[in-house]
Amino acid sequence: QGKFTLLRDTRTDGSFLVHHFLSFYLRAGCKVCFVALLQSFSHYNIIAQKLGVSLTAAKERGQLVFLEGLKSCLDLWFGEQEEQSVQPSPLQFISKSTSDLKALFDFVQVSLTPASSDSWKGPVLLVDDLSVLLSLGATPVAVLDFIHYCRVVVCSQLKGNIVVLVHSNEDSEDEENELVVNSLCHHSDLILWVEGLATGFCKDIHGQIKITRRVSLELTGEQDVVQIYQYKIQDKNVTFFARGLSAAVL
16 A cells, blocks of 8 residues: 655655655656646756656656646636636635535546556645645545545545645644644655744754654554654755754754
8 A cells, every 4th residue: 555645844845855756756657647726847857857757758758747827717716717718626615605626636537547557656636735725625535635635535446656745734724724634644654744944944954854654543552653854955956954963953
């Protein structure tokens, strides 16, 4: 069975983890469905090129299925109805009274179900960022149902992996978002929680990452494994180090 990885960021931008997983799985030869709700294709492609991966080439050879959420939303809001009716948008819930995400799930399922001619190692669903669905009008129940059905198909049936980014703020008044974040934490196999420094900006330390391996999900009676590191984002990579061992301290 595949793994569900939750990327969570608080008081900082955790998108560098999305770029890492995207380039990692493409280099590994996996079939990737990337539901990109936050940025344009060119944005992800420019960063991927710095990491040695071409998203354009991956799309052309059928390895990457890219849903450009920004463009889909504009097409739904300002596009012509005739164009929309030819192929229903995966995000069509924003133009209807229902908050059902079935069209988005169908898009993921069709994208990752292997064809007889496919030679990819395994399917991967990558979502950046899930919180945007709530901003577009989806209910927390609809978002959690979408993730549940994706886990059943991708992780259980297809033995693939899911990586999802969510923004969170424990002091936030956005109760719907925090409900989704907390629910996903309980069902994740691996949680990478990126936080900004409580002391503010530092040029040698950009934040800290808390890595939680949910051993308790395997019902072995063991406790979850938690590791905490600090990090610095550089042009083409990220440096991790134990707390108190950064250049700023040493």
